[in-house]
Each structure stands twice: as C-alpha cells, then as structure tokens.
Amino acid sequence: MRIFVTGIGTDVGKTVISAILTEALHADYWKPIQAGDLDYSDTNKVEDLISNSKSNFHVETFRLNHPMSPHAAAERDDVEIHLNDFQIPITDNHLIIEGAGGLMVPINKKDCIINLIKESEAEVILVSRNYLGSINHTILSVEALKNRNIPIKGIIFNGSENKDTESIIISMCGAPCLGRVDEEENIDKNVILKYAQRFREAL
Numbered sequence: 001m002r003i004f005v006t007g008i009g010t011d012v013g014k015t016v017i018s019a020i021l022t023e024a025l026h027a028d029y030w031k032p033i034q035a036g037d038l039d040y041s042d043t044n045k046v047e048d049l050i051s052n053s054k055s056n057f058h059v060e061t062f063r064l065n066h067p068m069s070p071h072a073a074a075e076r077d078d079v080e081i082h083l084n085d086f087q088i089p090i091t092d093n094h095l096i097i098e099g100a101g102g103l104m105v106p107i108n109k110k111d112c113i114i115n116l117i118k119e120s121e122a123e124v125i126l127v128s129r130n131y132l133g134s135i136n137h138t139i140l141s142v143e144a145l146k147n148r149n150i151p152i153k154g155i156i157f158n159g160s161e162n163k164d165t166e167s168i169i170i171s172m173c174g175a176p177c178l179g180r181v182d183e184e185e186n187i188d189k190n191v192i193l194k195y196a197q198r199f200r201e202a203l
Contacts, residue, residue: 001025001027001094001095001123001203002088002094002095002097002120002121002122002123003021003027003094003095003096003097003122003123003124003125003153004097004098004099004117004120004122004123004124004125005017005018005021005096005097005098005099005124005125005127006099006102006103006113006117006124006125006126006127006141007099007101007102007126007127007128007129008102008126008127008128008129008134008137008138008141009101009102009129009137010101010102010105011129012127012128012129012158012159013127013129013158013159013181014098014099014127015042015045015046015098016049016158016181016187016192017125017127017156017158017181018042018046018096018098019045019046019049019050019192020181020192020195020196020199021096021125021196021199021203022046022050022055022096023049023050023051023052023055023192023193023196024195024196024197024199024200024203025094025096025200025203026052026054026055026093026094027055027093027094027095027096028055028056028057028058028089028091028093028094028095028096029043029046029047029050029055029056029057029058029095029096029098030057030058030060030088030089030095030096030097030098031043031060031097031098031100032060032061032062032086032097032099032100032116033060033061033062033064033070033081033100033107034060034062034063034064034100035062035064035066035067035068035069035070035073035100036064036065036066036067036068036073037067038063038065041060041063042098043057043058043059043060046098049187049188049189049192050189050192051189051192051193054093055093056091056093058089058091061085061086061087062074062079062081062085064076064077064079065077069101069105069106070100070105070106070107071106071107071108071109074107074108080108081107081108081111082108082111083107083111083115083116083119086116086119086120088120095122097120097122099113099116099117100113101113102137102141103117103141103144103145104144114144114145114148114150117145117150118148118150123151123152123153124145124150124151124152124153125152125153125154125155125156125178126138126141126142126145126152126154126155126156126175127155127156127158128155128156128157128158128166128169129157129158129159130157130159130160130161130162130165130166134165134169135165135168135169138155138169138173139169139172139173142155142173142174142175152175153176153178153203154175154176154177154178154202155169155170155173155175155176155177155178156177156178156179156180156181156199157177157179157180157181158180158181159181159182159183160182160183161180161182166180178199178202178203179195179198179199179202181195
C-alpha cells in the first residue's frame with residue numbers, strides 16, 4: 001500500500017496524521033521535500049513518535065533551508081526541483097508519503113505537489129482541519145484530485161470537532177471519512193498508538 005498524506009492547507013496536522021498511519025500500518029515513511037526545520041525535520045518528528053521496529057524512515061530528496069513554499073525555498077538555496085528528481089523509495093513495506101503544504105503548493109514554476117502525487121501513483125488521504133473556510137478548501141482539494149483521476153482513500157479530520165462542517169464535507173465530496181483525531185494537549189507515542197489502533201481497521 002502506498003499512501004500520500006496531503007492537507008487542505010498548511011498546519012492542518014499532516015505530520016501527526018502521517019505518524020499515526022505509519023504506526024497503524026507499521027509502514028515506512030518518506031517526506032520528499034523538507035523546507036526549513038532541518039535540525040528537527042518532520043522525518044525526525046515522526047520517527048520519535050513511532051513505537052514499532054518495522055518502520056524505516058527514508059531520506060528526503062530535497063532538504064531546503066527556508067520554511068516557505070518549496071519553489072521559493074529552492075530558489076534561495078540555488079536548487080532546481082524537477083519531478084524526475086524524485087525516486088519512490090524501494091521497500092517491501094507499506095509506504096506513507098507526506099507532502100508539503102497543500103495540493104497547489106508549487107515546487108517549481110510549472111509543477112505543484114499535486115503533480116508529485118500523480119507521479120507517485122499513491123492513494124491520497126486528505127487531512128482537513130475545521131476553521132472558517134475549511135469547507136471550501138476541502139471540497140476544492142477533493143475536486144482537484146478527482147479532476148486528475150488521483151484515487152482518494154479518504155478524509156481524516158484533525159482537531160476540534162464541528163459536526164456541521166464535517167457532515168457537509170463528506171456529503172458533498174463523496175469521499176469516505178476514515179476517522180478523526182481530537183485536539184490533544186500533548187502528542188507522544190502513547191497518543192499515536194491510541195489513534196493507530198483506531199485507524200488500523202479503516203485502512
């Protein structure tokens with residue numbers, strides 16, 4: 001199984017969800033592009049949250065110094081990103097791939113994260129978080145994926161529950177809800193294990 005975790009925007013909880021999915025499937029984890037936070041990357045964060053010994057953590061293809069859109073961070077590092085630079089890690093295990101930002105975040109002057117998803121031939125799990133505008137952002141994200149014939153495994157809601165928002169999203173998107181992750185005071189291995197057990201059957 002190959003799953004690409006993307007979000008309806010930035011800071012919606014992709015890394016925490018990726019850790020939960022990695023633990024649930026005892027999968028490998030790969031973040032193709034890390035922009036900023038190189039001293040403690042998303043790969044480091046996920047690795048620190050995983051309890052199983054089967055998961056492997058693959059090196060990022062691009063490690064960029066500035067916490068900004070990959071196209072701009074690459075330009076500042078005097079780097080060019082091309083779709084053919086990315087090689088899916090070879091593994092016999094399930095693979096969780098974590099994107100950067102949302103679907104339309106540019107990685108160069110013509111390609112966005114959604115193009116990388118298409119090239120990866122992975123199913124998508126879309127992370128949605130409730131805020132004013134999240135209905136629009138979630139439905140647009142699903143439409144963009146469907147328009148490119150990218151398979152959607154489902155939506156995971158992260159953060160404080162809003163039943164009105166979540167029910168209309170699922171109704172209008174026609175994509176399954178795989179579950180939700182509540183607002184947690186602290187995220188540690190025990191929290192990840194708790195949710196991993198909940199999501200295992202849905203996956």
